[in-house]
Structure formats: structure tokens, C-alpha cells
Amino acid sequence: MAHVxxxxxxxxxxxxxxxxxxxxxxxxxxxxxxxxxxxxxxxxPFYLTVVLASCCVNERRKLWDYIxxxxxxxxxxxxxxxxxxxxLGLHEKRGGKKNLSRSVMDFLACVSAEGIEDxxxxxxxxxxxxxxxxxxxxxxxxxxxxxxxxxxSCPPVHVQHLDRACSDHSPLLISSTTEERKGPxxxxxxxxxxxxxxxxxxxxxxxxxxxxxxxxxxxxxFKLQNMKKFYRRWNKETFGNVSxxxxxxxxxxxxxxxxxxxxxxxxxxxxxxxxxxxLDHVLSQEEKxxxxxxxxxxxxxxxxxxxxxxxxxxxxxxxxRISKLYKADGTxxxxxxxxxxxxxxxxxxxxxxxxxxxYEESSGQLINKHKSSFYVPNSAIDSLVQKISRTTxxxxxxxPIKYLGISIYNGHQKxxxxxxxxxxxxxxxxxxxxxxxxxxxxxxxIRHTLSALPIYTMNALSIPPxxxxxxxxxxxxxxxxxGDADLNWNVMAPRIVRWLTPPQGRLKxxxxxxxxxxxxxxGGGGILRDHKGNMYCAFANCYKDLKSSLIxxxxxxxxxLLMCCNKGINDVQVETDSLNLLHIVTGQLLRPCDFAFIxxxxxxxxxxxxxxxxxxxxxxxxxxxxxxxxxxxxxxS
Numbered sequence: 001m002a003h004v005x006x007x008x009x010x011x012x013x014x015x016x017x018x019x020x021x022x023x024x025x026x027x028x029x030x031x032x033x034x035x036x037x038x039x040x041x042x043x044x045p046f047y048l049t050v051v052l053a054s055c056c057v058n059e060r061r062k063l064w065d066y067i068x069x070x071x072x073x074x075x076x077x078x079x080x081x082x083x084x085x086x087x088l089g090l091h092e093k094r095g096g097k098k099n100l101s102r103s104v105m106d107f108l109a110c111v112s113a114e115g116i117e118d119x120x121x122x123x124x125x126x127x128x129x130x131x132x133x134x135x136x137x138x139x140x141x142x143x144x145x146x147x148x149x150x151x152x153s154c155p156p157v158h159v160q161h162l163d164r165a166c167s168d169h170s171p172l173l174i175s176s177t178t179e180e181r182k183g184p185x186x187x188x189x190x191x192x193x194x195x196x197x198x199x200x201x202x203x204x205x206x207x208x209x210x211x212x213x214x215x216x217x218x219x220x221x222f223k224l225q226n227m228k229k230f231y232r233r234w235n236k237e238t239f240g241n242v243s244x245x246x247x248x249x250x251x252x253x254x255x256x257x258x259x260x261x262x263x264x265x266x267x268x269x270x271x272x273x274x275x276x277x278x279l280d281h282v283l284s285q286e287e288k289x290x291x292x293x294x295x296x297x298x299x300x301x302x303x304x305x306x307x308x309x310x311x312x313x314x315x316x317x318x319x320x321r322i323s324k325l326y327k328a329d330g331t332x333x334x335x336x337x338x339x340x341x342x343x344x345x346x347x348x349x350x351x352x353x354x355x356x357x358x359y360e361e362s363s364g365q366l367i368n369k370h371k372s373s374f375y376v377p378n379s380a381i382d383s384l385v386q387k388i389s390r391t392t393x394x395x396x397x398x399x400p401i402k403y404l405g406i407s408i409y410n411g412h413q414k415x416x417x418x419x420x421x422x423x424x425x426x427x428x429x430x431x432x433x434x435x436x437x438x439x440x441x442x443x444x445x446i447r448h449t450l451s452a453l454p455i456y457t458m459n460a461l462s463i464p465p466x467x468x469x470x471x472x473x474x475x476x477x478x479x480x481x482x483g484d485a486d487l488n489w490n491v492m493a494p495r496i497v498r499w500l501t502p503p504q505g506r507l508k509x510x511x512x513x514x515x516x517x518x519x520x521x522x523g524g525g526g527i528l529r530d531h532k533g534n535m536y537c538a539f540a541n542c543y544k545d546l547k548s549s550l551i552x553x554x555x556x557x558x559x560x561l562l563m564c565c566n567k568g569i570n571d572v573q574v575e576t577d578s579l580n581l582l583h584i585v586t587g588q589l590l591r592p593c594d595f596a597f598i599x600x601x602x603x604x605x606x607x608x609x610x611x612x613x614x615x616x617x618x619x620x621x622x623x624x625x626x627x628x629x630x631x632x633x634x635x636x637s
Contacts, residue, residue, distance in 0.1 A: 007034035013052050014082075028070075032063045033082075035070065043154060043176075047074060051082035057103045058531065060085065061500045064110035068500075069614055071115065071147065077154045080116065081144030083169065088118070090419055094126065095137040098416045106500070113617060116145040122324055123161030127170040142172055158323060187228050191292050192285040196239055206230040242286050249279040373397040504531045508573040510616075511560040513543075513552030522546045524556025528564065528572075539563050547594065553578040554598045557585075557613070561605040570609050575616040582615045 006012035007029040025037040035049045086107040126138035160173040210226035213219040256275035260268040325333045372394045400409035407417040502508040511526035525540035583589040
């Protein structure tokens, strides 16, 4: 090891070592993390954040706060991993209390706000064990995440959970490879072929030329086999490569457009229109290709062939790759030929073994004993339990259990019985892929997710009111009464948004402004709270003769900073839900002339009170209530 860096100069908890051929620059650090800029000849530069989260819930919120800030500002590939001291769902924990605590919800809120996704893993299911023989607890608290830019521009990474030999944590072995396994590709009928001018004619001719048989089924098999060979050849010789066709169409369109701009004659205009039609046609073919690769059936027109579809298709390809298999004795196999041999051996045994149970004999289906279990009351005698286990080969389980997605339990309903609804829905909605969707696409994603997860449970069981299903998720399921024209496209994909407390000794100011377009009425307000969430002070003002909601947001921010200045409060954290305002204040966007004076006041006061201003999300329902409050506030004045 040639180089080393630590997160702290004194009492360091995170140490990074690297070789000579890698260049690392320390960007930011605290007692819970270190962020590095990694540059090497093997891949493009990327950010790496190594985490060692605190055991204290309030201290961890500082870490979640930083991660959200960095994710908002980061436009480069980013990996973040380490010991997060928390889990994302009940499936990542065994033993102990089965509930989604406030700490877990904070972690879910952080991951959801970041738009990052879990890399996944191979090896043991859990990475931490409390070491107790009785009342043991296993949790997967060591993880690796990647952001959207990494997903579409960097090679896939793999995480292996190693054995816990010298610690109560499993070490994470992270690897990456750009090697593509080449083998015989399966035949897939491409929907884009149907858009070719000669597709129907060529297909009919190939169907007639196929060898025939007097037996109908054999005749069909011959024709289908011949069509598969024909389409492979026809795709290469006639249809062509979509990417190359697109490049040629773009080049032809650029040339035709330049010629028409230089000489707007009738002939050049006709060539320009033909080139434009050709480009639109090829773009439509590429859109169909990526939609088929992504296998997304619920996506509406408008989000096709976007970054979301491309990212989803690439992620599907990564998940479908088999890089390692484990034998029954626990040893692993990584070589391609040995993996193929294991598949052949497994299915040969499965199809040749004789059924040994009455169900298997009557149905012809083999029972997976590793996924099957049985339940008997706690009062059952041991001899009965052992007899059932020997006869069936199943293991004994305890309530509550899930069968066909429904919780089976004994006694009164508890929120823990339905916690999987929230965790599964959040896991579907969170991640970097949904960040690429438009507002309408996010609305469809909500309906698609909810129709497959909690609605199924609610049709079978009555969910107790103590189970908190966010109202935006339920509102998104309501169908419009007057057609798609009345859809509320401003509904955003629901994310778990929680107010994160400031560090002890500091205060946090949340400001907000609202503007009514029809009446030009506006209002603004803010609240200052301590690390326990207790209100320190607050304000609410009405504004007249404004032109936009951005000015209302700016006035609310100015008045909030002025309140802190008048009360002698320094080193305050400020949160606003206006991302445009934050970019203007921080200089990422030009200052509008119509309220430049207000922005100058904000800059001066923010510098005086040492304010750290950042962006925070708000739910769409809160935005509606703000407009109502603005109207009521203006009417009172």
C-alpha cells in the first residue's frame, strides 16, 4: 500500500488505502463519513463516500442530511457504502422487534430523497450478528449504493459478503468488470421489425418457402424454425443495426437541413422533408427497441426512449446476469463452463427423479422443500413435530407468516403484520430510475405499484388504522371522472419526507412562500426549531402585487433570515422547497432583474447570520395547502 487517508486527523474511524496507479483526493469528511474523488486509468472519475454511521439516532440524522445535500449537488458517478447502522426493510432483519422504527423511516427517507439504489450482494444474507446464542439478531446494515449517473455511464459493480471471522460484521468485497460474456444469443422477435416497409411481404414469402410436413404440429415446428433463421438473416441484411441507421439518418438530416438553409429551393425542401421523415421513423424504431428491452408495460407515451427506459433496461440486463452459483456444500462456482454444467446437472436430476408424494404424482409438479415450511401450535409435542419434519422434509416456522403475499397471524392485528406493505412499496418507488420520469410517468408508476402491492392485501384483510399508508399514495389511485384531460399531472411520486433535526446546539429554519396566479395574492412564512423539534419562533406575512411564486419564496427566505438576525441567531440551517431560488442564491443561475434587490438583501443577511441554505422536498398536498393559506392570509389583510 502506497498511500493512506483518514476521515479525521484525530480519533479517525475510517482509513482508506490505495495503490500507486490510483489517484484519490479527499473532498469532505466528518466523524461518520469520508468522501473522495477517485481517478484512475481503468474508469472515469467518480465520487466514493465511505460511511461508518453513529449508533445514536440523532447523530445519524446529520449523516442523512449530508448525503441528501451531496446527492442534490452531485452530477458525477457516485458510490456510497459502508456501515449504515440501519436497515431498509423487515426482510433485512432476523430476530428482535419486527417493526419499522423511526430510525428506519429516517434511513428510508434519506435513500428515497437521494435517488440511489442498492447494488445487491452475494453470500450471506446478513452482515451483522449480535453474538448471542439466545435472542440472536441478524441485520444487513453494511451496503453499497450507486446513483443514476453511475448506472448509465459506469460498469456494473458486485458486492460479496465475506465470512465474519475477526469481527461481528461481514467484510464487503467490491469488484467490477467490463468483460462481456459472449455466447449463443437467444432469438427474440423485435417489435420494431413490423415498421419496416417490406416486413409483411418478406415474411409471407419466407413462410411459404418453409419445408412442409403432413403432420400439422410438425409442419408448424418446421415453419417456425425456418422463420427464426429467416429473421436473423433478414435483420442483418435488410433491416440493419438500429444505432447505425440512426447515425446515418441524423447525418442525412443535418446535411439536408444545411442545404435547405443555404438554398431554400423546392428540391432542397423536398429532400429536407424526406430526411426528417426518415429520422422520425428510425427514432420510433429505436423507441420500440428500448421499450421492449425494458419490459415496461405500464409506461405511457411521452416517457418512452427516455433516460428512465434506458436505465431500466440496463439495470434489467445487470440483474439477469449470473456470475456465481453455490453448491449444496456451500462452495461457489464462478467459471462459465462449470456454471453451465451445474444447470444441466440440476435440471437433469429434477426431470428424471420420480415423484414421491401424492401431490407430485397427481400434478407432475415437484415441491421445493427449501421454500416450504409447516406450522403447529407451541403446545405441540416434540415427537409430533419431528414426525412431520421427517415425513415432509419441511422445517417448522412460527407465526406470523406470509402465504401468497398475505400475512397469516394469530390474535389481534398489529401494525407489524402489515409493515411489508410500506417497505415493499417504498422499495418499488425509491431509487435513481424514478428520477428520470416526468410528473405523469411518476403518477402512472404510483398506480402501477399500488395496484400490485397493498391493494391485494386490502382486498383480503382489513388493515388497522394504525398502519400509516401515506395519503398521496391513496389519492394517486383515484381515477379521473372526465378522462385523461383531468388528470392532475402535478402529483409527484410519493417519497417518505421527514424533517431531519439539526445538530445539537444549532437551529433550523424552514421557510415557504405561496402565490395565487388568478388573484396575484401571495404569502410567506417560516418556523425556527431546535434539535428536538421544539419551536423557537415563527412568522407569517402577506405580500401584495407580486408577479410569480419565485418572488414569494424569495421574500419568505429574506424575512426568515431577517427574523434570525433580529434575534441574534447565528450559524442557522435554512431549508426551502424552491430549487430555482436556491440555484439563484448560490449563483448557479442568473439573478432576475425584477427582484434583484431582494436577492442582494438575502445574500447580505445570510452572510451575517452564517446561514447554510439548502433545498428540501415537499409533498404536493402541502403545496396545495400553501396556496390556500396564501389566499386566506391576503384576504385577512
